[in-house]
Amino acid sequence: MSTAKTKVAESAQTPPPPAKEALTLNDTDHENEVQFKPLEWGLIRRLFGYAKPVKGKVAWLVALTLTRSVQLPMITWAVSLIISGPIAGHDTQMLLWALLGYLVLALSTDGIFHFRMRFALEVGESVVSGLRTEIFEKVQRQPMGFFHRVKLGRVLGRVTSDVESLRVGIQDVLFVTITQGGQLIVAAIIMAFCDFVLFLVVVGMAPILWGVNRHFRMRLSSESRAASESFSRVTATLAESVNGIRVTQGFVRQETNAGLFRNLLNTHSRFNLALARTSAILIPMLELNSQFFIAILLMVGGWRTFHDLMTIADLIQFFFLANLFFSPLATLGAQYNNALVAMAGAERVFWLIDHKPDWEDAPDAQPLPDPRGQGAAITRGARVEFRNVTFGYDPQKPVLHDINFTAEPGQTIGLVGHTGSGKSSIIGLVAKFYLPTAGEVFVDAHEVRTITSHSLHQQMGIVQQQNFLFTGTVLENIRMSRPEASDDEVREAARRLDCLDIFEALPDGLLTEVGERGSGLSVGQRQLICFTRALLADPRIVILDEATSSIDAMTEARLQTALVELLRGRTSFIVAHRLSTIRHADQVLVLDQGRIVERGRHEELVALGGRYNELYSQFVQTAGD
Template identity: 65%
Template sequence: MSTPRDRRPLSLVQRAKDDAPEAEVRPLDWGIVRRLFGYTRPFARKRNWLIVLTLLRASQLPALAWMTALIIAGPISKHQLSPLFGWIAAYAVMAVLTDGLFHFRQRFALEIGEMVVGQMRSDIFDHVSRMPMSFFHRVKLGRILSRVTSDVESLRAGIEQVFFVGIVQLGQMVFAAAVMAWTDWVLFLVVLGLAPVLWLLNNHFRVRLSRDTRAQQESFSRVTATLAESINGIRVTQGFVRQTTNAGLFRSLLADHSRYSMGAARSSAILLPLLELNSQFFVAILLMLGGWQVLDGQVEIGVLITFFLFANQFFAPIQVLGNLYNQALVSMAGAERVFQLLDIKPDWEDAPSAVELPDPRVQAKSSADLAKARGARVEFRNVAFGYDAKQRVLHDVSFTAEPGQMIALVGHTGSGKSSIINLVSKFYLPTAGEVLIDGYDIRGITGRSLHRQSGMVQQSNFLFAGSVLDNIRFGRPEATEAEVRAAVEKLGCADMFDSLPQGLATVVSERGGGISAGQRQLVCFARALLADPRLLILDEATSAIDALTEARLQQALVTLLAGRTSFVVAHRLSTIRHADLVLVLDAGRVVERGTHAELLSLKKHYAALHEQFVRMGAA
C-alpha cells in the first residue's frame, strides 16, 4: 500500500517554491507575443488575409470621415445639389464595402482565435499526459485546470480583440494624424501636445495595472485549485464535518480574489476617465484656436470641420486602446502562465537511444513458445531510490523475478512496497543501481513499449465516465464485445456484470459511481486480463472487495496470473500464500525473502506479520 513516506514527492522547500506566485515580469513581453503568433502558422493564409483586412479597416473608417468632411465643406456649404447625390452615393458604396469587409475581418479573427485556443489546449493536454508521476505529486490539479480554462480563454480575447482591434485603432489614429497634419499643421501641433500627457498617464498606471492583474490571475488559480481539491475530497470533508470550515477558507480565497479584482478595476476606472478628460480638454483648446483662425479669416470653415472630424477619429480610439491595454495585461499574464506550464521539463525522459522492449510473443512459433513468452524477467541490482534527492526510501534492493513468477511485497506502511512497483512500471527511475526487464536496463527502453506489455490493478479502482464495456477495453480499445465477454467469463464473474441494469452497457459516472466497489474492482481485473500483459502489478487489488467476493476471485486470480510475471502488494496474506517469492521490506530494505512456508519457519518479521493478520482475521 502506498505510504506518506513512500511517496514523498518533494521537500517542503520545493513544494513552497512550486506554490509561490510567479515572479513579476514586463507587462508586454514581445517574446511571448512572437511565440503566441507562432500558433497561427498552420493557417498562415487566413492569418495573412486577416492582417490585410485589418489594415483596410484601419484606413476605411477615416476615409468615411474624410468623405463626410468633403461633402460638408463642398456641396453642402456651397449649396450644390447635383454633386451632393453623387457624393452620397459614393459614401454609401464605401460604407457597404467597409461593413462587408468588417464581416470577414470579424469572422476570420474569431476562427483564428478558436483554432489557436484549441491547439494550445491540445498541447497542454499532450504535455501534461507525458509528464512523470512526480509532476502530478507536485502540481495541484486546480492549477492545471486553470491553465486550460481561464488562462487559455484570456488568450482568446487577446487574439480576437487586442491584436486585431488594436491594429485598427492605431491605424485609424495614424491615418487621422496624417490628414490633420496636412490640413492644418498648427492645430496638429496642439494635438501632438497631448502625446506626452497620455504617455505619462499610461506609464504611471501601467505598473499598477500589471501588478493587480497578475495578482488577480494568481488568486483565481488558487480558487480553482481549492475548488477541485474540495470536490475530489468531498467524502473526507463530509465524513469529518468540515463543510463549514472549508467553506470559510474558500470564502477567504474568494475575498482575496475580489480584493485583487477591485484593485485592478479601481486602477482602470481612474485611467480611462483621465484619458477621456484629457481628450475633451484638448478638444476645447482646438475649438478656441480653430475658432479664432476662422474668425480671423486664416482658414475656411470647411477646413475646421475636416480637422475636427479627424480629431474625433484621433481621440476616439484612446479609450478603446485603454480597455485593450487592460485586456492585453490579462492575456499576457495568461500566456506567461500557460507557457510556463508548457516549458516545464520532465524530471526524466526516455533516453534518445532508448529502444522498444521486444515482445517475444510476437516471434513465438508454437503454443509452448507462447506459454514461455507470457512472462517477463525482472531483476533489481543494488537499487536505491528516493522521491527526494536528499532522502532515500529504498536501499540496496536486489532480487530476481523469473518469467511467470509471482513476487509478493510485504511490509508495514512506509516500508517501500509502492516504490518498488513505481520502479518496475518506470513511473520513476532508480537513483542508483539497475532495474532490468528481460535483460534490458529500464533506462534504455521506452516507457511506452514497457507499458504496452504491463498491466496494473490498483487499490484505487479508477473508472472513467462511460459504459462498463468501454472501461474494460480501455487498455485494448480495438477489442470486440465478444472478446470482452470472453475475458469476463474467463474470470468467472460474468453473472455479476449481467446483474447490472444494462449488463456490460451499464453507464457509470466519474470514478465509477453507480456500481459497487467490488464491481469496480472486477472491471479493473477484466481490463487487465483483456490487455494480456506479460508483467502484472496488483497493488492492494483486493482491498476493496468483501470476503465473499474475494473467495470468488481466487480462481480468477489464478487465471489472471497464470504464466505472467506478477508483483503483488497486499495486506491480506491469503492473496500471497502461493507466491513464488515473498519479499519482506522494512525501512526500504529487504529484510527477509523466501516462500510463505519458509518465512513462517524462520519465525521473524514475516511470522510476526502473519500472526498480526491471523489475530485480525485477515489471513
C-alpha cells in the same frame, strides 16, 4: 451609417476570464524567479505559430484590419467634406453623388468588418485548439512525480481560463488595437494635410498622454498579476474540495471549508477591485484629457478663424478628424489591461508547455522485445531484477535502500510490510513510473533506461487499490487495455475471471453506463472491471497493488481460482495486506523502512518466527475476529 455606432461595435469587447498564477513544481520558487512582462513580441509571435493551419486567413485578416483602419477615418473625412462642400455650397446634384459615394464606402466598411470578425474568430479558435492539444500531450508525457507535486486546479487553469484569455487577446485585443491605432495614425495624416498648425498643437499634447499611460502601466501590471494569482488559489481549492467531498461531509467540514473559501474569494475580490479602481482612473483620465485637448483646439482654431487663417468649414472638418484621433485613446487604454491578462496567460501556458519532465526515455532507447504470440515454447513472463536499487521521490531523502532481488519468468513476488515501508515504490520502479536514484532495474536483461516506457507498459497489466474508470460503458472500460478486442474476447476474459455473471446482472449488462470515476457501480464491481481489463491485455508482467482490498470475502474467494488463471505463466508482483493473497507466492519480500528485512516462501517465513510471522499472526487474529 452612424460613425458612433461603428466605433462602439469595433471597440466592444468580451471581458477575458481572470488568468491564473504560473504553474509550478515549487510554487514559491517559481513566483520569485518569473518576472511579469506585460507585452513581449516573442510571445505574440509564438502564439501566431499555432495559426499555421489558417495562415492564409491570417494574411487576409491583417489586410482587412489595415483596410478598416483606413476606412474609418475616411468615412469621417467624407462626412466633413460633404458638410463643407455640397451642403455649404447648396449643390443638390453634387450632394446626391456625394451621398451615393458615402453609402458605398459605408457598405464596404461594414462588409470588411464582417469578414474581419469572422477571420479573427477562426484564427483565435485555431490557436486555442493548438495550445490545448499541445498542453494535453505534454501533460500526458510527464512522469508521475509531476502529478504528485502539481495541483489539479492549476493544470485545469492552464487549459481553461489562461487559454481563453489568449483567445480574447488574439481575436479581439490585437486586431481591435491595430484598427484603432491605424485609425489614429490615418486621422493624424489627414489632419496634417488639412491644417498643419492645428496638427502641431495635437502633436504637442501627445507627451501628456504618454506620461499618463506610463504612470499607470506598472500599477496595472502588478495588480493584474495579484488578481491572477489569487484566482488560481480559488480554482485549485475548489477542485480539491470537489475531489474530497466525501471527507468534507464525513467530518462535517462544510462550514469550515466554506469559510476558508470565502476568505479566498474576499482576497480575490480585493485584488480585482484594486485593478478596477486603477482602470477606472486611467480610462476617464484619458477621456478627460481628450476633452481638455478639444478645448485647446477650439481656442487655437477660433483664433485662426478670427484672423481668416482658416474657414469655419475647415475648422469643422478638423474637429471631425480630431474627434476621430482622440476617440481611440480610451479604447486603447482599455485594451492595454486586457493585453496584460493575455500576456500573463501566455507566459504561464508556455511555461507548462516548455517544462522539461524530470526524466524522459533515452534517445537511443529500444522497444522491449515481446515474445507473446511467437510460439507456445516461449515463456510468457518476464525476468525482473533489482540490483542495488536506491530510490527517493526527493533524491536527498531515499525511501528505498539497496534493494536486491530477482523475479524469474512466471514467478509471483509478494511484497508485505507496514504502511510507508516502500512496497508501492518498488511497484513504481517495476512499471518505470520512476527511475532509480541509484542502482539498476532490469527487465529481460534490459536495463529499464535502455527500453522505451511505451513498449514496457504494453506488456504490463496493473490493478490498483484506487481503481479508476472513465465515463462510458463497462465494455468500453474493459476494452481500454486492448481497443481492438472483440465483444466475445471481452466476455471470455470476464468468464475466465468468473465474474461475467456479475457484469450481466447490471441494468444493461456490459453496456451499462459508468459515471465519472465509476459512479453508479459498487467499489467491488469497479475492481472486477479493472481485473478483467488487466487480463484482456494478456500481460507478461502483472502488478496487483492492494487489488483485492475493495472486494468482499465471498467475491475474493471466487477470484482466487481466477487469479491463478491470470497469474499463470506471468511474472507478478502482489502488494497485499490480506496475506492469504500471497500464501502461494514464489517469493515474499518483507520490507521495513525501505529495506528488505526478510525474504522467502510463506511457510519458510512463518517458521522463521520473524517480522513476517508477526504480520501473519496479526492477520490470522483479525480474520478470526
